[in-house]
Amino acid sequence: MNLLEAKNITIKFGGLTAVQDFNLTLQKGQIVGLIGPNGAGKTTAFNAITGIYKPTTGKVILEGQDITGLLPDKITKLGIARTFQNIRLFSNLSVLQNVLVGHHLRIKSSPLAATLRLPQYTKEENEMIQKTKELLKRVKLDDVQDEKAGSLPYGKQRRLEIARALATEPKILLLDEPAAGMNPQESKDLMEFIKQIRDDFGLTIFMIEHHMAVVMGICEHILVLDHGITIAQGTPEQIQNNPKVIEAYLGVETDA
Amino acid sequence: MRQNKTLKTIIIILILALFVYYAQNNFDNYKIRILNLCAINTILTLSLNLTNGFSGMFSLGTAGFMAVGAYTSAILTMPPEVKQMNFFMAPMNPALMKLNAPFIIALIAAGLLAALVGFLIGAPVLKLKGDYLAIATLGFGEIIGVIFTNTQSITNGALGLKGLPQYTNLYWSFGLATLTTLGLMTFLNSSYGRALKAIREDETAAQAMGINLFFHKNLAFAISAFLAGIGGALMANLLSTIDPTMFKFTYTYQILLMVVLGGMGSITGSIISATIMTIMMEALRSVESTLDLGFITIPGIPGMRMVIFSLILIAVVLFLKNGIMGENELTFEAVQKAINKLQPKKGGKSHEPTRS
Numbered sequence: 001m002n003l004l005e006a007k008n009i010t011i012k013f014g015g016l017t018a019v020q021d022f023n024l025t026l027q028k029g030q031i032v033g034l035i036g037p038n039g040a041g042k043t044t045a046f047n048a049i050t051g052i053y054k055p056t057t058g059k060v061i062l063e064g065q066d067i068t069g070l071l072p073d074k075i076t077k078l079g080i081a082r083t084f085q086n087i088r089l090f091s092n093l094s095v096l097q098n099v100l101v102g103h104h105l106r107i108k109s110s111p112l113a114a115t116l117r118l119p120q121y122t123k124e125e126n127e128m129i130q131k132t133k134e135l136l137k138r139v140k141l142d143d144v145q146d147e148k149a150g151s152l153p154y155g156k157q158r159r160l161e162i163a164r165a166l167a168t169e170p171k172i173l174l175l176d177e178p179a180a181g182m183n184p185q186e187s188k189d190l191m192e193f194i195k196q197i198r199d200d201f202g203l204t205i206f207m208i209e210h211h212m213a214v215v216m217g218i219c220e221h222i223l224v225l226d227h228g229i230t231i232a233q234g235t236p237e238q239i240q241n242n243p244k245v246i247e248a249y250l251g252v253e254t255d256a
Numbered sequence: 257m258r259q260n261k262t263l264k265t266i267i268i269i270l271i272l273a274l275f276v277y278y279a280q281n282n283f284d285n286y287k288i289r290i291l292n293l294c295a296i297n298t299i300l301t302l303s304l305n306l307t308n309g310f311s312g313m314f315s316l317g318t319a320g321f322m323a324v325g326a327y328t329s330a331i332l333t334m335p336p337e338v339k340q341m342n343f344f345m346a347p348m349n350p351a352l353m354k355l356n357a358p359f360i361i362a363l364i365a366a367g368l369l370a371a372l373v374g375f376l377i378g379a380p381v382l383k384l385k386g387d388y389l390a391i392a393t394l395g396f397g398e399i400i401g402v403i404f405t406n407t408q409s410i411t412n413g414a415l416g417l418k419g420l421p422q423y424t425n426l427y428w429s430f431g432l433a434t435l436t437t438l439g440l441m442t443f444l445n446s447s448y449g450r451a452l453k454a455i456r457e458d459e460t461a462a463q464a465m466g467i468n469l470f471f472h473k474n475l476a477f478a479i480s481a482f483l484a485g486i487g488g489a490l491m492a493n494l495l496s497t498i499d500p501t502m503f504k505f506t507y508t509y510q511i512l513l514m515v516v517l518g519g520m521g522s523i524t525g526s527i528i529s530a531t532i533m534t535i536m537m538e539a540l541r542s543v544e545s546t547l548d549l550g551f552i553t554i555p556g557i558p559g560m561r562m563v564i565f566s567l568i569l570i571a572v573v574l575f576l577k578n579g580i581m582g583e584n585e586l587t588f589e590a591v592q593k594a595i596n597k598l599q600p601k602k603g604g605k606s607h608e609p610t611r612s
Contacts, residue, residue: 050464076466084464090457092583093450101454104447105466111475114446115439125447168466 009058033219040225081170091150102167175207295429303483309520312456320397323503325366325485326492332362359423370485378477416499424494525581
């Protein structure tokens with residue numbers, strides 16, 4: 001069975017069709033890339049999967065369950081976590097607290113039990129802190145755990161955002177331009193990092209990325225969007241040689 | 257370390273208890289009244305800070321929730337004979353006539369009813385953000401006033417209720433203020449408190465982390481209404497007279513001023529500013545009476561206090577944008593560090609107070 005399926009998703013904003021007939025299937029363990037020029041509708045497609053937008057038509061199916069139109073928090077609970085293109089950390093909270101927030105959705109104690117610090121809650125809280133510290137160690141942020149998230153350097157903020165998403169214990173991780181603004185060395189480290197977490201956490205990854213070296217380097221399957229339409233998909237080699245893709249990125253030569 | 261902190265907290269509460277005991281038995285009525293107001297305003301300020309400071313929901317409904325609490329407690333604590341005397345224009349609803357309960361039950365009922373109203377208001381309007389939410393909650397506060405003016409058989413309308421038993425004393429007010437403070441501190445330091453702060457920081461990201469916005473926002477709003485209801489009940493049984501005009505927007509504005517002055521998102525800041533402002537509110541009464549400066553006599557202008565407070569608010573917003581405490585808390589460690597700093601020989605490095 002496919003882990004995630006998006007069937008004929010179309011999203012319209014008034015008269016503008018941002019995404020048209022978008023189809024996607026993810027198998028467990030895959031790393032799939034989504035590329036396309038600016039304004040092609042990549043983030044919109046992401047938002048439709050994660051519930052920020054409700055698709056005008058089409059369906060999103062997670063492990064056979066229809067999740068179209070559910071609220072983002074429900075979808076996250078079912079196992080799809082994401083990061084954002086423009087980093088959206090809780091800047092005034094500490095690194096530790098940011099990741100702890102990611103664990104909150106699995107809490108079983110009631111607010112009253114939490115306020116009264118009943119043993120059941122204390123146990124849960126300690127477990128959360130334990131898990132968070134392990135996670136921070138794994139993404140090598142344990143040395144800055146008490147610093148404000150907003151004060152971290154850019155690369156670490158990116159990693160923290162991924163760590164926070166991992167804290168929700170997802171099956172599928174959606175990364176929106178994780179390598180944006182990174183230099184070649186940092187992108188290379190990021191590629192290693194993404195592969196590493198895929199293996200460590202048994203994840204399936206769907207990512208938007210402009211950085212061709214990264215996309216071609218780690219994605220097994222790539223989709224190309226242009227003006228909301230999927231113009232090509234296939235392996236990195238197929239994409240690299242696809243004339244339509246080259247046209248979308250570089251434009252066509254016309255006789256003057 | 258942790259035990260040490262608990263011990264210090266207990267010591268502070270004991271000192272406070274001793275002070276309250278001494279004050280209740282030795283201070284004159286005027287001073288006791290002001291201390292009661294300090295404690296009640298602390299509860300109200302914390303209530304408003306929970307929504308406005310910690311959860312990022314700009315609410316202006318405090319006075320409305322206070323009114324709900326005040327009337328609930330009034331109806332529950334007034335003996336039937338007093339009710340009979342109050343309702344001379346039109347008879348009171350017979351079911352309410354017989355109601356009578358001890359103060360503790362009245363307080364809990366006041367809080368719960370205010371929380372229920374808070375939930376009913378919050379459920380539809382909490383998806384609004386910023387100024388829109390402020391306007392919606394402000395509207396609610398005005399509506400409550402109008403409703404209470406027109407439900408003659410329940411609230412005695414514009415005539416108000418007189419002769420409430422004066423149950424509120426320093427034990428009640430300080431006890432409840434202490435409970436509120438401790439409860440909010442543990443709540444806000446729990447996972448739920450973190451979730452609320454996350455919503456304040458970035459709603460979209462919080463929701464993407466699986467936080468149910470509806471539940472958490474309504475939870476904070478209902479707790480805030482609960483506390484405002486209790487504050488209103490304490491106020492009613494302190495003043496012994498209530499009428500719908502008491503709970504106008506001006507009261508919310510005063511509490512908002514205390515929240516901003518103390519620091520949005522600081523519990524200790526709220527306590528400090530509520531105490532200082534309440535005392536100043538009384539101390540500044542002198543500017544409203546005729547001032548004789550020897551060479552010139554300034555006639556007393558009623559309402560002059562509020563002008564001064566408005567000026568303070570402007571000054572705070574201009575120069576001390578985050579209030580007295582900002583988002584910091586006055587913790588034992590922070591005090592310790594400040595003391596260390598005063599002793600240059602020890603050479604303790606300067607630290608920011610611990611963040612909440």
